[in-house]
Amino acid sequence: MVKKYNSVILLISLIIGLIHGIITISFNVFLSWLLIGIWLILTIKIIKNTKRYREFNSPHNTAFFVVLPIFIAIFYTIWSNFTGLLVENLLADSSLYLSWWSLVFGLPYAIYGSFSLHSCFRKYDVVYLGTKSVNGKRFGYIMVFLILFCIIFYWIVFYVADDIFEDFLSPINFSVDLILLLMFISTIFIMIIYGFLANRRSLPELTRAYITRRANRVDQITRPQPVRRSTRQRERVHTIERTRTPGPTRIDTRISRSTSRSLRTSPNRQTQTIRASTKATTQTSSGKTKKTSKTRPTSTRIINLNKYKPKTTALSSEDFKCIFCFQLPNFPQDQGRGIILCPNCRYPAHADEFKDWLGSSNLCSRCSARIPTNYGRNPRIISVKNYILIYKDFLRKKR
Ligand SMILES: [Zn+2]
Ligand SMILES: [Zn+2]
Structure with a gap:
């Protein structure tokens, strides 16, 4: 069904091209009609695919949607230098060239293609090439390279080695096509802004403000x-x-x-x-x-x-001395050692000494209460610095 339509369109454009080409004795006119036919076929195909993708709500991150439009745009704006149809320069006195040809056949795809390229950098994690997948950003860079290469290559051939064409195709207009130039510039811009400068989809920083905002948001919903x-x-x-x-x-x-x-x-x-x-x-x-x-x-x-207060009626600095070495925990000297309290009497011990002690006994050396095995394996260790703060606080209050 689709193929039938396509061949009908192609045939019609061929016939019109032949007639018009013979009348004007111009090969360019003939080819232009043929290209209009091809453009119609491609556009129908793209619209059909878009509809199908929308039906399944799938993203357009396939080579079909990313590659095809931009190259259609490049080709048809290039052809504006050769077209036998719609040749009038809308920017009559300028050195740039803007024809209805590139406006109609080039511009829509130039916009579409630039948008797809932007999506490669910003939106797509991957782009599918058939069954293979390529990182979206990397694919974007490849696309930028290809686009710039094509346009530069064309300009070099067209302006430097222009005698190649004269044998079989004579250009109608020698000015630079405005839309092609815009595409060239926008491609570079997209690469710089969304490729080089942007750190893509970075996760939001977990600042206090962000967390409260999220919490409020959840609150509002629930x-x-x-x-x-x-x-x-x-x-x-x-x-x-x-x-x-x-x-x-x-x-x-x-x-x-x-x-x-x-x-x-x-x-x-x-x-x-x-x-x-x-x-x-x-x-x-x-x-x-x-x-x-x-x-x-x-x-x-x-x-x-x-929870850290030793079980005794009258607190003194003696109660905060290690039950093994009888030293008051001291900061620079005891750095990195840690303090463990007996879960029963809450008297302190240096963590290393406490663990050594547990190797030979499971009773507290001060109050003789049994220390639970899971506490012995996984005791709550207080840093020496914090323990000093704690006992200083107790001693201050006692006074
Ligand atoms: Zn000690
Ligand atoms: Zn104890």
């Missing part, structure tokens, strides 16, 4: 409608607090967010937390917050630090 207003309020609270007081308050805001999040399902309590947080902001703006923002993080720190 959140039931009526809660919307209140969460916007909550967001505002965050930003105000964050910009106003960097540092310790950040912990504070994070806590408030997580609590309000977990309570999202119960609207009553949520409004409560929101009211509380807005209260906090008003305080921030009035300047009274120094007290509130200071007390809260320290309280959370106490909760955390109690």
